[in-house]
Amino acid sequence: MLAGRSSPSQRAAETGTTGSGGDHTLEIDEAAEAIVFAELDRLHARGHRFSAISEERGEVDFGDPEVLVVIDPIDGSLNAKRGLAHHALSVAVAEGTTMADVAFGYVHDFGTAEEWWATRGGGAHLNGARLNRSVGERHGPDGRIEVVGIESADPRWLAGCVAALVDRAYRLRALGAIAPSLCQVAAGRFDALVSLRGCRAVDAAAAQLIVREAGGLVSFPAFSEPLAAPLDLVPHSPVVAARAAATLAELEAICLSR
Numbered sequence: 001m002l003a004g005r006s007s008p009s010q011r012a013a014e015t016g017t018t019g020s021g022g023d024h025t026l027e028i029d030e031a032a033e034a035i036v037f038a039e040l041d042r043l044h045a046r047g048h049r050f051s052a053i054s055e056e057r058g059e060v061d062f063g064d065p066e067v068l069v070v071i072d073p074i075d076g077s078l079n080a081k082r083g084l085a086h087h088a089l090s091v092a093v094a095e096g097t098t099m100a101d102v103a104f105g106y107v108h109d110f111g112t113a114e115e116w117w118a119t120r121g122g123g124a125h126l127n128g129a130r131l132n133r134s135v136g137e138r139h140g141p142d143g144r145i146e147v148v149g150i151e152s153a154d155p156r157w158l159a160g161c162v163a164a165l166v167d168r169a170y171r172l173r174a175l176g177a178i179a180p181s182l183c184q185v186a187a188g189r190f191d192a193l194v195s196l197r198g199c200r201a202v203d204a205a206a207a208q209l210i211v212r213e214a215g216g217l218v219s220f221p222a223f224s225e226p227l228a229a230p231l232d233l234v235p236h237s238p239v240v241a242a243r244a245a246a247t248l249a250e251l252e253a254i255c256l257s258r
């Protein structure tokens with residue numbers, strides 16, 4: 001679908017409606033979601049029962065509220081619209097109502113043609129190869145954390161936390177898509193990630209399991225339990241990920257104080 005709509009005008013065309021997640025819907029968002037739901041329809045016809053929650057359509061009943069499929073048809077729509085690299089399909093399957101209940105996570109980054117997936121207790125994989133759980137945090141020449149990813153990088157929100165980052169981060173990177181950014185932490189390409197605003201479950205549900213199954217740490221710090229963020233369409237909490245517990249705690253404090 002994306003390959004067939006490669007021109008800037010095709011990528012930027014809007015449907016004129018607003019999705020359940022609150023953003024203006026692009027035609028590519030709607031078309032990507034239609035492809036995913038055609039597959040869900042096929043699974044349902046074969047006897048599988050579940051519920052779906054997706055960025056544009058919201059909640060859709062496929063016969064079982066206990067199994068929840070959480071979908072962002074395109075995470076990083078602004079990147080996809082503008083021809084920038086990172087934009088991804090994100091699909092999570094959960095056996096409950098919070099991030100802690102996600103049992104399967106799948107992220108396909110169309111910019112890098114990388115396929116990330118994890119099963120709870122079964123490890124995380126990139127393009128079929130198991131990710132190393134023991135990748136540690138790296139530091140720049142002055143001891144600060146070498147590469148920290150930033151999401152929801154509106155300069156007004158960055159302004160509120162940049163002083164705290166000065167002391168901790170050697171370099172910042174902003175990819176512009178939460179799921180691919182979390183996956184960079186899973187592979188140890190980013191040492192940590194912080195979103196400056198509340199992210200939605202559809203953005204983070206799959207990738208947060210991929211990070212954890214790759215030996216990383218994830219927290220949704222608006223909640224007292226780190227993985228208590230509900231699987232719905234409301235942006236409840238920022239997301240923080242790291243390879244080391246001390247860094248996770250420091251970044252939680254930064255995004256809560258902002």
Ligand SMILES: [Mg+2]
Nearest residue numbers: 055072074075
């Ligand atoms: Mg999206």
